[in-house]
Amino acid sequence: MTVDRIPFHLFEVFGVELEYMIVDSDSLDVRPLADKVLYEVAGGYESEVVVGELAWSNELVLHVIELKTNGPARSLNGLATLFHEHTARINTILEPFNACLLPTAMHPWMDPHREMTLWPHGYSVIYETYNRIFDCRGHGWANLQSTHINLPFADNREFGKLHAAIRLLLPLLPALAASSPVMDGRLTGTMDNRMVTYRKNSAIIPSITGSVIPEPVFTSADYDSKIFQRIYADIRPHDPGGIIQHEWLNSRGAIARYMRNTIEIRVLDIQEAPAADLAIVWAIVEVLKQFVAERWIGLEEQMAWSEKPLQAILLDVVEDAESAEINDADYLKAFGFPAKRCTAGQLWAHLVSAIPAGEGQEEFRAPLEVILEQGSLSRRITKAFGNDSSPRRLREVYRAMRDCLERNIAYIPAER
Numbered sequence: 001m002t003v004d005r006i007p008f009h010l011f012e013v014f015g016v017e018l019e020y021m022i023v024d025s026d027s028l029d030v031r032p033l034a035d036k037v038l039y040e041v042a043g044g045y046e047s048e049v050v051v052g053e054l055a056w057s058n059e060l061v062l063h064v065i066e067l068k069t070n071g072p073a074r075s076l077n078g079l080a081t082l083f084h085e086h087t088a089r090i091n092t093i094l095e096p097f098n099a100c101l102l103p104t105a106m107h108p109w110m111d112p113h114r115e116m117t118l119w120p121h122g123y124s125v126i127y128e129t130y131n132r133i134f135d136c137r138g139h140g141w142a143n144l145q146s147t148h149i150n151l152p153f154a155d156n157r158e159f160g161k162l163h164a165a166i167r168l169l170l171p172l173l174p175a176l177a178a179s180s181p182v183m184d185g186r187l188t189g190t191m192d193n194r195m196v197t198y199r200k201n202s203a204i205i206p207s208i209t210g211s212v213i214p215e216p217v218f219t220s221a222d223y224d225s226k227i228f229q230r231i232y233a234d235i236r237p238h239d240p241g242g243i244i245q246h247e248w249l250n251s252r253g254a255i256a257r258y259m260r261n262t263i264e265i266r267v268l269d270i271q272e273a274p275a276a277d278l279a280i281v282w283a284i285v286e287v288l289k290q291f292v293a294e295r296w297i298g299l300e301e302q303m304a305w306s307e308k309p310l311q312a313i314l315l316d317v318v319e320d321a322e323s324a325e326i327n328d329a330d331y332l333k334a335f336g337f338p339a340k341r342c343t344a345g346q347l348w349a350h351l352v353s354a355i356p357a358g359e360g361q362e363e364f365r366a367p368l369e370v371i372l373e374q375g376s377l378s379r380r381i382t383k384a385f386g387n388d389s390s391p392r393r394l395r396e397v398y399r400a401m402r403d404c405l406e407r408n409i410a411y412i413p414a415e416r
Contacts, residue, residue: 009153009158010158010162011152012074014072016148016281017068018067020066022094025098025100029115030063032062033062033097034063034119035058036097060127060141061117063115067087072150076281076364077360077363080273080363084405103271103401104269104272105192106197107143108394109182109394110139126243140197145270146266146267146269148264149285150257150260153261159219160219161299163218163256164303165291166214166254166265168310169291170267173317175348176376177267178191178269179378180378181193182381183197185394187382191321192269192317198267205231205235208234208251211252213253214227215227231249231250232245232249254266267314272405276370276410280371282368283351283364296333296334297333309328310331317344321376322345322375322379335347336354345375370410377411381397
């Protein structure tokens with residue numbers, strides 16, 4: 001999200017980014033065609049091109065393309081339709097290549113060691129540096145598609161409030177957003193495999209990802225000294241030229257982007273359709289507003305949470321999404337939950353019920369109800385297999401994902 005004026009205040013504007021795989025229309029195997037799509041609209045191998053109200057851009061690997069708001073959006077309303085229109089336009093460009101976009105956060109049978117192709121055009125030196133240091137042939141680099149939310153802050157005071165709220169909510173996000181139950185052609189039993197691989201992709205330099213849950217720092221000076229400078233010191237022996245020593249090297253689950261005065265949330269798997277993605281974004285924003293307003297606990301109490309208990313909850317939710325058991329009574333109290341234990345799904349139902357009613361919410365509440373009532377997309381994908389996890393059934397299920405994107409509808413598996 002590139003701002004056109006500074007500063008924007010809390011929840012005044014929003015930046016949303018959606019990443020999609022490019023696959024063969026028949027086999028659904030990955031196809032490295034992102035540069036061809038961008039060439040079609042830009043007339044050259046550009047890394048980013050503005051297409052009306054959205055921008056399209058490349059990612060590390062050539063089979064992934066990102067769509068994002070072209071600057072800050074004043075409202076979330078209407079964005080799902082806008083993103084859907086652009087996915088349809090990209091599919092039209094891909095049609096002569098017998099290719100199309102595929103949603104969900106991990107390609108279900110991609111072999112990243114064999115099929116990864118790095119972006120070879122502008123900024124390729126950055127990607128080559130990442131590949132040299134981290135070996136990007138694994139799933140954690142080559143096979144993960146996500147939704148990012150950028151939320152603005154105007155000053156240190158607003159940053160502190162927003163960062164405190166986001167840190168508390170991060171552990172719960174995979175309960176709504178998990179969409180990656182399949183990896184290497186099989187159901188793994190874990191609901192959010194993207195987050196499992198994401199946590200490990202920078203393991204040789206642990207400070208880059210940290211605990212995924214950001215440290216309790218609430219000013220720009222503390223963030224720089226305790227997070228950025230530590231990361232830069234650790235990467236410097238591997239990157240003496242300073243090629244990737246920038247704020248975007250930080251890979252926590254939420255990162256401060258001071259270049260644009262936002263915090264970017266990065267732990268969300270992308271869904272089957274923009275309608276579902278924007279519904280999740282809306283729910284997150286509305287709950288964060290309640291924390292900033294200190295509805296359940298005060299700011300000092302929010303800031304007092306360390307990474308360790310939050311990470312423990314996150315790991316449980318990554319494993320089991322909405323069915324994860326939460327037994328931390330203090331954590332539940334922070335959300336105004338009346339009992340000492342519940343599932344992550346039950347906590348989300350409580351939180352959504354606490355969102356004040358208002359105009360324009362209908363487009364978000366309907367797809368959100370599917371998630372709350374039928375489970376995360378990972379749960380619904382898992383249910384769709386029943387007792388048949390054969391390659392044939394795998395392709396059937398993911399063709400249904402492709403169709404949901406084409407129609408911008410929620411996936412509801414048929415009874416088997």
